[in-house]
Amino acid sequence: MKSQYRPYDLEEQVQQRWTEQCAFRAVEDPGRRKFYCLAMFPYPSGRLHMGHVRNYTISDVIARYQRMRGLNVLQPMGWDAFGLPAENAAIENGVPPARWTRENIAAMRRQLQRLGYAYDWQRELDTSRPTYYRWEQWLFTRLLKRGLVYRKETVVNWDPVDQTVLANEQVIDGRGWRSGAPVERRRVPQWFLRITAYTEELLAGLDKLPGWPEAVRTMQRNWIGRSEGVDIEFEVAGAEQPLTVFTTRPDTLMGATNLALAPEHPLVQEAARDQPELQEFLKECQRGGVAESALRTMEKKGLPLRRHALHPITGERLPLWVANFVLMTYGTGAVMSVPAHDQRDWEFAKSHDLPIRPVVFPTDKEPNFEEGAYTEPGRLRNSGPFDNMTSSRAGAAIIKRLEQEKRGRKRINYRLHDWGISRQRYWGCPIPILYDAAGHPRPVPTEDLPVRLPEHLTPDGHRSPLVDCEEFLSVNTQDTATRRETDTFDTFFESSWYYARFCCPDSDTTMLDERVRYWLPVNQYVGGVEHAVLHLLYARFFHRLLRDEGLVDGDEPFTHLLTQGMVLKDGAKMSKSRGNTVDPDDLIQRYGADTVRLYMMFTAPPEQSLEWSDSAVEGANRFLRRLWRRVWEHVQEGPMPGRPSSNTLLNQEQRDLRRCIHQTIAKADDDIGRRYTFNTAIAAVMELLNALSKRKNRHSPEDRALNQEGLETCVLLLAPIVPHLSEVLWNELGKEGMVIDAAWPRPDPQALLKESLELVIQVNGKLRARIQVATNATEEEARAAALSDRKVQHALHGGTPKRFIFVPGRLLNIVLPPTTESPP
């Protein structure tokens, strides 16, 4: 064994041994318990960044830990290969997205391999290959048959100069990112997936996911946004159809003073026909992007329609307004405006001089409606027959009356709306639809799938090159009138089912085969918090689609979810688009992959964001060098001793060290297996190594045996985190075989026993002394010991304790009666 730790050759040799043995090949074995560990697969953006390294290291540590615990582990890796950045690169460099993507995949695969992740590379998949995307085209046609796909018009960001649809990301301050032209909203027909058919199930399922972070479940719940309320119909003067609004506050109906409609609402469009200033306003509303954040932060503006509706109970005339803050996509695209009890309505009323009519009052105070709306429930006034009722009773009474008069009905409204999956982009999976001469759509017959994306095209920043690609557009030479759909799928489509395809990536006769029934669900999914809603909700939706297609069992795709925090640099997310990435290759070159992995896991707990620091990497490397040195010194002392067989022959100091070893095992197991706090597990091993380092001069057979046990423990506990170094040290410690096949250690209960412990003594909640007591000391014994302690007596000032609070094994708090001491 060399005296110095040199990671460079060591890591390559260990990786070679793993490869030769096909060490991470996952094979279905019904006789063994499986563990499917998955990290969110990367978009091949070019190079790995530290966010990737963090993500994949966390997942790898869990996978290797579960393997050492004896489970049959599957950990695959693949590429989310379709997406916008490939088109941007093409525009900039003139390189076809296919080539750019494949080159990136090759580079990033090499980087991942250098980091020593325990992947089954035979299962690698690339979503931009027809072998993958043909199955989502197949699924799409199945869903079409089941009525879960439909076409409707929606608004997109339109760049009038570049003549192209823009992603929200490409809209900067309401302007196109390349042209700088003000972005317009344009209506285009798009394909939708009926995710709303599964709303209640997706919502209820959240309660059955105890392995998911509460924050993610809350976000999904809020995203789905179930709210119970009532549809109220208002008769509109001169219109055949009544105007329907949705409200969750029927108790405030008597306080409604106007109705506000979204700019896209049909009644508004109709009114605009003969009102030029309204047309002008709507044109203004067309400007700016379609992102909800943009809509919500706009200055609240509105215009009267010069029409009115009738209040369903009083018959009063309520003016109709168009308001830019009313969203056509939520509810009915129209709201009843109750300025006294809704803050947004209040602000709108104030700026447009509309009346404020308070009808709900708290019982304990009189709100000032000049300062703002009163939005809490209360007791009704100014409400005719509903006066003096509470909000909940009044709401029920108003609903009952509206229902009797057929002017309203209870309804549950959701914020969640159907998933628009069409993208006017080239580098994506073609939507398998054909249009006849009249423009009527029909699905591509199953036997004609896949619809292959021509890979030689290069987008130029204007419309999708598919639109001009005759070879793609025409189905066959006989039928020139039939044209292909040129839109491609949202790339979330690919990432919604890849976790299942990893079970059988080579299946070429079905989308998923029987192997999914062994591996699914994913036991541990690891990925960024930024995916808490969209990706994770779509995957849950897809799993149900696949289930109803008979392809998978169970309702949920991921049993446990770990959402890692961002890797930040200079306070901002480390990402390619921000250009503040750190390349892991430089660090691996200098310190080795193990140091990079250790640094990532030690610097912060996985769920927290991690502020990047170059200097802290040094410390991680130093620890590994120290561990190497300790093993080297131990090896130099002579042949490997056995482990100590029991505690009986050990002296007090040796028993303390042995307890430290086994406490470290217990803590590391809990930290890695239950808490996912890898940083504290590493700190515990560092403490153990410090304890071992302090006893360099102990060479008795018992001490050698203890050192052996201590060092073996360090190596085993670190094996999931620094796997290369651990393999080598494992063999240097005289162990046969590979550490990946070694069993995860278990603490020896006998070694953990303690005869005495430190008890904290507080006086009035302040720490005053620490005393040693027997482990099983009673409260009486603890009190007696505490009261005879010099420091405690000093702190008591001769006072008589009023009560004692005893927390066994932790503390004794002595409470004195309040002093009548006069201030100095």
Add this chain to the structure above:
RNA sequence: GCCCGGGUGGUGGAAUUGGUAGACACAACGGACUUAAAAUCCGUCGGCGAAAUGUCGCCAUGCCGGUUCAAGUCCGGCCCCGGGCACCA
């Protein structure tokens, strides 16, 4: 604007169920070794005050208030930072 997180020494963080605030590191400083440097090893390291040897007291977990024998942890109100908001992935 709405939803979800976070805020603890010079820095990253620890404190797991309301029970010893600052584990483990980084940086810095002092020392040993060395011709020198690197590496390594030893020590100091929240603030203020009193001691001068082990000490002792007070303050301190973004801010203000509350509950409790006891609050970084629970409750109410605020401030700041990060993530998401349906076409970035």
